[in-house]
Amino acid sequence: xxxxxxxxxxxxxxxxxxxxxxxxxxxxxxxxxxxxxxxxxxxxxxxxxxxxxxxxxxxxxxxxxxxxxxxxxxxxxxxxxxxxxxxxxxxxxxxxxxxxxxxxxxxxxxxxxxxxxxxxxxxxxxxxxxxxxxxxxxxxxxxxxxxxxxxxxxxxxxxxxxxxxxxxxxxxxxxxxxxxxxxxxxxxxxxxxxxxxxxxxxxxxxxxxxxxxxxxxxxxxxxxxxxxxxxxxxxxxxxxxxxxxxxxxxxxxxxxxxxxxxxxxxxxxxxxxxxxxxxxxxxxxxxxxxxxxxxxxxxxxxxxxxxxxxxxxxxxxxxxxxxxxxxxxxxxxxxxxxxxxxxxxxxxxxxxxxxxxxxxxxxxxxxxxxxxxxxxxxxxxxxxxxxxxxxxxxxxxxxxxxxxxxxxxxxxxxxxxxxxxxxxxxxxxxxxxxxxxxxxxxxxxxxxxxxxxxxxxxxxxxxx
Numbered sequence: 167x168x169x170x171x172x173x174x175x176x177x178x179x180x181x182x183x184x185x186x187x188x189x190x191x192x193x194x195x196x197x198x199x200x201x202x203x204x205x206x207x208x209x210x211x212x213x214x215x216x217x218x219x220x221x222x223x224x225x226x227x228x229x230x231x232x233x234x235x236x237x238x239x240x241x242x243x244x245x246x247x248x249x250x251x252x253x254x255x256x257x258x259x260x261x262x263x264x265x266x267x268x269x270x271x272x273x274x275x276x277x278x279x280x281x282x283x284x285x286x287x288x289x290x291x292x293x294x295x296x297x298x299x300x301x302x303x304x305x306x307x308x309x310x311x312x313x314x315x316x317x318x319x320x321x322x323x324x325x326x327x328x329x330x331x332x333x334x335x336x337x338x339x340x341x342x343x344x345x346x347x348x349x350x351x352x353x354x355x356x357x358x359x360x361x362x363x364x365x366x367x368x369x370x371x372x373x374x375x376x377x378x379x380x381x382x383x384x385x386x387x388x389x390x391x392x393x394x395x396x397x398x399x400x401x402x403x404x405x406x407x408x409x410x411x412x413x414x415x416x417x418x419x420x421x422x423x424x425x426x427x428x429x430x431x432x433x434x435x436x437x438x439x440x441x442x443x444x445x446x447x448x449x450x451x452x453x454x455x456x457x458x459x460x461x462x463x464x465x466x467x468x469x470x471x472x473x474x475x476x477x478x479x480x481x482x483x484x485x486x487x488x489x490x491x492x493x494x495x496x497x498x499x500x501x502x503x504x505x506x507x508x509x510x511x512x513x514x515x516x517x518x519x520x521x522x523x524x525x526x527x528x529x530x531x532x533x534x535x536x537x538x539x540x541x542x543x544x545x546x547x548x549x550x551x552x553x554x555x556x557x558x559x560x561x562x563x564x565x566x567x568x569x570x571x572x573x574x575x576x577x578x579x580x581x582x583x584x585x586x587x588x589x590x591x592x593x594x595x596x597x598x599x600x601x602x603x604x605x606x607x608x609x610x611x612x613x614x615x616x617x618x619x620x621x622x623x624x625x626x627x628x629x630x
Contacts, residue, residue, distance in 0.1 A: 170196040171205035175223045176213020178421060179287075180264055182335040182384055184211045187263070187293045194294045202230060205258070207297060212264035214350050217523035220266050224277075227262055231280045234258035259300060261285060261293075265354040269526055271313050286313035287340070287355050291322075315356055322361045332379045332574055332602045333417075338366050338405065339385035344424065346451075347462050347529040348491060348522065351386050358386075363393045363400045367408055374414035379572060379602050381409070383420040390427045403431050410439040416604060417572060417588065421447045426464040428473050436481045444481050445515075445590040448473070449489035453508025454501035457494050460533070467508060474512060485515040485589035490549055493522040493542030495533035502545045509552050515560060515589065516615075517553045519546055554614060561591075561612035569593060569617065570625065573603045583621075597621025 170191050174184040187209060188198055202208050208230045212223040237258055261283045262274055268286035275281060282300045285293060289312040300310050322337065341356040342349070370381055383405075385391060393400040402420065409418055418441045425448055435442050448470075452458050455466050477484050490505060509517065521542050524531035569587045577584035577594040584594050585605070594616055595607045604625040611618040 168196045168207070169199040169205045170207040170209065171199050171202040172209045172211060173202075173226055174211045175219040176211075176215060176264070178335060178382070179337070179340075179384055179386065180211055180213050182337060183264065183287060183290050184209070185335065186290055187211070190291070190294050191297075202233065207259045207261060208233075209261040209263055209293075212262065212266035214265035214269050214354055214525060216520060217525065218521075223264075223266055227260065227278055227281070230258070230260055231278050234260055234280055259283070259297065261297070263287075263290065263293075265350065268313050268354045269350065272311050275309055275311075281309055282307060283309065284311045284313065288315050289313065322365060332377070332572060333382065334373050334378045334380075335382050335384050336366060336369055336373070337361065337384045338402075338420075339388060339391050342386040343390075344387065344464065345462060345529075347460065347533070348451075348494065348525065350525045350527050353527040355386060358390060360391050360393050362395050363405055363408065364396070366405065367412075370409055370412055370415065374412050377414075377602060379415065379604075380417035380419070381415060383409075383418070385420075386422065387424045387427060388420045389423045389429075389432055401432075403429075403435050406435050406439050406442055410441045415441060418442050419445060419590070423448050424464075425450065425470050425473055430476065433473070433476050433480060436477070436484060443588045443590065444484040445487070445588065446477065446484065447487045447489075450508070450512075451489060451491050452494065452497075452501070453490075453505035454497070455504075457497055457501050460496065461491075461494065461530070467504075471511075483589070485591065486512070487515050487590075488512070488517045490517055490519040491522050492519055492546045492549060493537040495522070495530055495537065496535040497522075497537055497545075502548070505549060506552050509549065509556070513556060513560070514553060515591070516557050517549075519549050519553070521546055558612075558614065561614075561617060564591075564609050564617060565612060567609050568622065569607050569609055569619070571595070571605050571607045573599045573601050573605060575601045582618075587617075592616040593619060595619045595621055599624060 172184045172188055174181055199205050210223055210227050213219045259282045260280060262281050263285040265287060267284045274284055283296055285296060296310055296312050300307065339358060339360040341358045342351045343358045345352050373381060389402050391402040391405060406418060423446060436444060450470050451461055451463060453467060458466065474486060571585040571587055571593045573583055573585040575584060579594045582594045582596060583599055586592055593607055597620060599605050599621060605621045606623040606625060607619040608622050609617050609619040
């Protein structure tokens with residue numbers, strides 16, 4: 167039996183790419199395994215956005231290359247005059263995929279000579295035929311490198327077919343046109359390409375028919391989605407309108423949004439479409455206008471606050487989450503304090519905060535006045551501490567309220583079930599409800615990252 171092991175680093179886009187590869191390979195006769203020792207094919211799907219994730223990926227590939235060598239030596243020993251009758255161990259095929267693969271291409275072969283296949287993000291849809299191409303080499307296996315850009319709509323082929331669970335990711339666009347100075351996405355995933363709306367709708371209908379209750383629309387800059395293929399223009403607002411009418415779907419989310427492309431019309435979608443959840447991830451990256459300008463983000467803190475205020479006005483219970491980069495080149499103590507103050511006023515549900523790191527191709531890597539690592543660590547801790555206090559206050563205010571929860575399955579907590587509110591907050595609760603059920607939960611307690619309560623009612627689901 168052919169088995170495949172996939173290890174993923176990075177964002178939701180990478181996670182979805184891994185799901186696509188697994189779905190494609192499952193259709194070609196592979197079964198997934200959680201143990202790389204059992205796998206014929208080992209895929210390390212990488213991310214280049216953060217230096218730490220890239221280094222972890224290199225470490226993993228190094229381990230799997232050594233594993234491959236070990237198995238090859240064992241099999242070679244069986245062919246020697248002193249070999250024994252032990253069964254052959256399965257040969258390993260090592261695949262290096264994702265943005266780091268795109269970034270380094272053939273240069274990776276100088277570091278890892280035993281890699282069999284290098285696959286860029288725009289070639290993920292061909293993973294089965296690329297693996298077959300490698301395996302078809304009988305005598306000497308030459309590494310295959312597939313990092314060229316494919317035609318616009320081809321890269322959206324082969325969406326995930328075998329979905330288990332109540333939620334699924336749907337890619338609606340790829341690439342980015344913004345060229346923020348710290349980011350490599352436009353160089354590695356290319357310029358913005360939107361998927362045809364009809365293809366998205368067809369996939370969503372299929373997912374709903376298989377029992378999926380929630381879909382998350384994915385794109386590096388999802389709210390710049392635009393499909394002009396059928397005469398008129400379909401923006402994310404119109405796409406949400408069409409998805410909202412699909413029977414069986416209960417919730418719709420979209421990530422990641424760029425603040426400069428969050429239009430007044432798109433903000434209205436949170437009111438106009440009942441299945442669009444009250445949550446938006448809106449990365450600000452810094453609370454300092456000086457740093458935002460150096461980052462080439464295309465907005466000021468005032469512009470961003472105006473967006474937040476409008477969101478809160480049309481949907482007072484909306485949860486906003488964000489990203490912050492700490493220690494951007496030349497960041498002063500005053501810039502850092504501006505970010506702390508910004509967090510205090512923004513009232514974020516939560517944030518993801520990261521140490522700045524130079525990335526290949528990104529313009530900021532050539533900037534001077536880099537910040538010492540220990541200063542970055544102190545500033546990161548201060549930002550995370552500030553946000554933790556706000557998250558605790560928000561979660562504490564929800565004790566005694568009734569929350570609408572979509573059940574995802576069993577909780578890691580004993581004898582509890584886990585789900586999420588429409589705002590994306592994790593809820594662990596007592597009661598009996600299967601995955602996909604919509605329930606009302608009375609919140610009785612909270613922690614730093616979850617709410618706790620008991621089920622008091624099962625809701626009626628949409629029928630339109």
